[in-house]
Amino acid sequence: DAGVIQSPRHEVTEMGQEVTLRCKPISGHNSLFWYRQTMMRGLELLIYFNNNVPIDDSGMPEDRFSAKMPNASFSTLKIQPSEPRDSAVYFCAQDAGGGTEAFFGQGTRLTVV
Amino acid sequence: QKEVEQDPGPLSVPEGAIVSLNCTYSNSAFQYFMWYRQYSRKGPELLMYTYSSGNKEDGRFTAQVDKSSKYISLFIRDSQPSDSATYLCAIRRTGGFKTIFGAGTRLFVKA
Numbered sequence: 001d002a003g004v005i006q007s008p009r010h011e012v013t014e015m016g017q018e019v020t021l022r023c024k025p026i027s028g029h030n031s032l033f034w035y036r037q038t039m040m041r042g043l044e045l046l047i048y049f050n051n052n053v054p055i056d057d058s059g060m061p062e063d064r065f066s067a068k069m070p071n072a073s074f075s076t077l078k079i080q081p082s083e084p085r086d087s088a089v090y091f092c093a094q095d096a097g098g099g100t101e102a103f104f105g106q107g108t109r110l111t112v113v
Numbered sequence: 114q115k116e117v118e119q120d121p122g123p124l125s126v127p128e129g130a131i132v133s134l135n136c137t138y139s140n141s142a143f144q145y146f147m148w149y150r151q152y153s154r155k156g157p158e159l160l161m162y163t164y165s166s167g168n169k170e171d172g173r174f175t176a177q178v179d180k181s182s183k184y185i186s187l188f189i190r191d192s193q194p195s196d197s198a199t200y201l202c203a204i205r206r207t208g209g210f211k212t213i214f215g216a217g218t219r220l221f222v223k224a
């Protein structure tokens with residue numbers, strides 16, 4: 001198993017553009033988390049899915065952010081319109097069932113100019 | 114007050130040294146305690162986790178939880194240059210899904 005796969009690895013976009021980040025989770029695990037990491041704020045939970053259903057999206061900073069999980073093997077995080085302050089590394093992660101996020105993807109480094 | 118506090122460092126040690134990384138947390142409701150290692154431009158990887166109090170050892174790594182003082186530690190024995198990374202502590206309530214991460218401590222092990 002290749003682990004949690006995120007794409008793209010790097011994204012540079014202009015302010016106002018739509019950005020879509022993708023995550024292919026490991027099969028057989030029910031949970032999926034989207035995180036954002038910045039120097040100033042560290043690692044922040046944006047949204048949590050369980051069995052493809054969004055359980056908690058209280059960490060989504062604004063209505064410009066949306067996330068979907070149409071099936072167990074795919075999730076997206078969309079930012080529309082993007083702003084420079086959205087520049088960060090975005091991670092997708094899964095719970096291994098032991099009460100911990102055991103599997104993180106490699107992350108997508110987003111730069112909004 | 115943040116729910117978990119961690120000194121961001123950086124911490125620089127010579128190869129072979131014993132490294133001590135620490136975090137404090139504010140709420141006694143947290144029962145899961147984790148340590149993650151994150152190499153530059155990579156995702157965090159789970160190193161160790163403990164439930165409730167006590168010590169847990171895995172090779173050169175020992176995780177320690179002192180619930181009375183709300184203090185969690187990670188010790189690395191015989192540190193190697195390959196241990197150079199950022200170490201994040203993390204906490205979670207029993208039955209909860211939300212993990213709170215510390216800011217991370219940057220560790221440099223010099224050969």
